[in-house]
Amino acid sequence: MKTRRLGKTGLMVSEIGFGGEWLERHTETEGIELIRYASEKGINMLDCWMADPKSRNIIGEGMKENRDQWFIQGHIGSTWKDGQYFRTREMKYVRPAFEDLLKRLQTDYIDLGMIHYVDSEEEWEKIQHSDYLDYVMELKEKGVIRHIGMSSHNPKVAMKAVESGYIEMILFSINPAFDMLPASEDIDTMFAEEFDAGLKGIDPDRAMLYKACEENDVGITVMKGFAGGRLFDAKRSPFGVCxxxxxxIHYALTRPAVCSIMCGYDTKEQVDAAVGYETASETEKDYASVIANAPFHSYRGECTxxxxxxxxxxxxxxxxxxxFYDLATMQPQIPVTVQSHYELLEYKASECIGCHLCEAxxxxxxxxxxxxxKTAKLFGC
Known part of the structure; x- marks a missing residue:
């Protein structure tokens, strides 16, 4: 496993990282085994944005035997409220959630304290003079977090972080499809309705961000590198090719300042597939020839x-x-396994109350x- 220096943090992180958001889908035993297996393969970088106790417990157990060999991106502002994830800057939620993170991860420090998910320029400005940022700085001063990072999907917001001087690295969404899309701080209309015929290269704001990160020695770790797996399927890919x-992985790691890509894993085989990048041939890595003449399609409206x-x-x-809806509609008939897995969900699509708050x-x-x-009609419940 090759490592790269994560900008001014100086941390030598594995090129292939561990995105832990699917750990809650597994039993604790399976999740712990997956983390330990990743460590055996040389992965030393893990992102924990998840607030749920189960995922945090799994990570803590999976790392407790070699905590000093892992670098953790721990998010500040990702909280657990009424049994669900809740993003906030309110200290009555933020402080207990971060203390819970330390406790469940069985550690007294977090390598990279992440300002969690800032996509709005207005929100970025509000954070600059807030109890929330004071708390982040307090954690850094006490050594509870070793470095300050931030996660964002918006290159304009990420650029502000790079120019702030105190953000040492960013977690940013990078894949070939996203890179052609213009920046927006409006989450409802974050991505363009269509890929313009002229968008055959990287969006200028994104190109500028990567260059600024390189020049300011701000390392980048990558999220959404596979676009939720959609890029693996020609029918679901915005390019019309798979x-x-x-x-x-190669696309992400060839962007300026990128040091590690956080891949999501459900199985050891998926870990092997990602780690296989390290021994892949140049032909296997070549993404340019695949998308050079691909038809461009709208990415807006696609769930990752x-x-x-x-x-x-x-x-x-x-x-x-x-x-499950996407898996079902990819086939002429709903696969029996997909139907059964859907029916095992505690709450079904038919129970949606149509409040639209999630869409915002x-x-x-x-x-x-x-x-x-559509899902309720498809599955009949």
């Missing part, structure tokens, strides 16, 4: 199962419901309420 995990739609007033697991939180403009109606 890419491999190795090609997506990121979970930012939470919390749901009706307790629906929106991301998983959307995933979706970075990709997914018409969630409409999709819940």
């Amino acid at each position: 890419l491999t995990p190795v090609q997506c 199962y990121c979970g930012h739609c939470k919390p749901c007033a009706a307790n629906l697991d929106i991301a998983m419901i959307n995933k 939180r979706c970075p990709f403009g997914v018409p969630i309420a409409e999709r819940m109606e």
